Amino acid sequence: MEGIQSLYMYLLIVFFLICSGFFSGSETAFLSLSKLRVKQLGKDKPNIGKGIEKILKEPDQLIGTLLVGNNIVNIAATAAATAIAISIFGKEGIFIATVCMTLILLIFSEITPKTYAAYNAMKFSLVAIYPVRFFIVLFHPIVWVTSRISHFLLLIMGQKGKSRWSPITEEEIETLIEVGEEEGAFEPRKGRMLAGIFDLTDLTVEDLMVPVNDIVSIEVSMGLDEIERVITENEFSRYPVYEKDINNILGYLHVKDFFKGKNRPDLAIKDIIRQPLFIPETKVVYVQLLDFQKERAHMAFVVDEYGNIRGIVTMEDIIEEITGEIYDESDLIKSPYVLQKDGSILIESDIKIRDVNRLLTISLPEEDNPTLGALILKEMGRIPEEGEELTIDRYRIKICTVEDRSIGRVRIKKEETGVSENED
Secondary structure (H helix, E strand, C coil), X not given: CCHHHHHHHHHHHHHHHHHHHHHHHHHHHHHHCCHHHHHHHHHHCHHHHHHHHHHHCCHHHHHHHHHHHHHHHHHHHHHHHHHXXXXXXXXXXXXXXXXXXXXXXXXXXXXXXXXXXXXXXXXXXXXXXXXXXXXXXXXXXXXXXXXXXXXHHHHHCCCCCCCCCCCCCHHHHHHHHHHHHHCCCCCHHHHHHHHHHHHCCCCEHHHHCEEHHHCCCEECCCCHHHHHHHHHHHCXXXXXXXXXXXXXXEEEEEHHHHHHHCCCXXXXXXXXXXXXXXXXXXXXXXXXXXXXXXHCCCEEEEECCCCCEEEEEEHHHHHHHHHCCCCCHHXXXXXXXXXXXXXXXXEECCCEHHHHHHHHCCCCCCCCCCEHHHHHHHHHCCCCCCCCEEEECCEEEEECCEECCEECEEEEEECCCCCCCCCC
């Protein structure tokens, strides 16, 4: 070959290699984009975002265009290199050109651009979007024919549809929250709140309710002074009101209504109590939250299939499932646990397992164990005595107080690695 013609051939090979790298990188970049990133781009740069989203809705067209373009330039580059090699080495040039171009294409047109595009998918896509749209139009006739053949083969293999993305699942969103928390995208507290929102669809009101034995209630025949004493001692805003038996609920008393009318000489509690709301224990928490908002209510009585009162659930209980425990001024001295000098935790056994795990960042088994005390009773199979200890999932639990056959406070400490787990 003459010198000037040879130079043109070399430049042509370089051009083809650049095009090949572009096609390879574009394929990796566009197919690496997540639906969330494309949606976000659509908010920041509407025109480009919609363009990318439109392309990705037709993945077969995108892939077909990039593969057709890649094959054309790869064949052209190899043909040009072979022509140069034959002019220099003769027939042996075919083998030399094949080996050299295979290595060059692999390194400069496949590995390097695809690796770069994988790490810079959005950046690469923003640059490639307009050229890719041009090539989609240019190669449309060829791609149309090849895609029809491809669709036929896919149907034979049982593949239907051509969506680039599958629907985002709740599990994937929860995983994103965990990853975002681990990587510092948002504070751990925000991560727990987001996770708590998803928990609302998995929990029933039975999981959140205050058990009937723990309810502070008012018997309708109580005197005003006695009622005021109950209110002063407990400092709740609402109190269930019953007649003779807790299962005979008349309604609930709002503190505001009581103090507004307590100086009336003819005041009767029945006249100021509010209508009760009864719900089944199997009701999903998320549904109950919506009902609270719809009814503008703050308290509901949880009943079993026989109509017996199981407990109460309030709007605050549900909100706390998202935000964590809510404390007011009167709660400042009522910390749910006390950290000991040896690293152990002193905590009441009636606390819910879910709250224990959330507060202490531990992982005691929650299933079928509403409270810490219930878990201990299940593990031991009997009512423990003060001072007894047991190990549950690498956590050493000591019974500190037992009163009236009920477990009071317990001490929890995580066992060191290598310590044997002997259970009493």
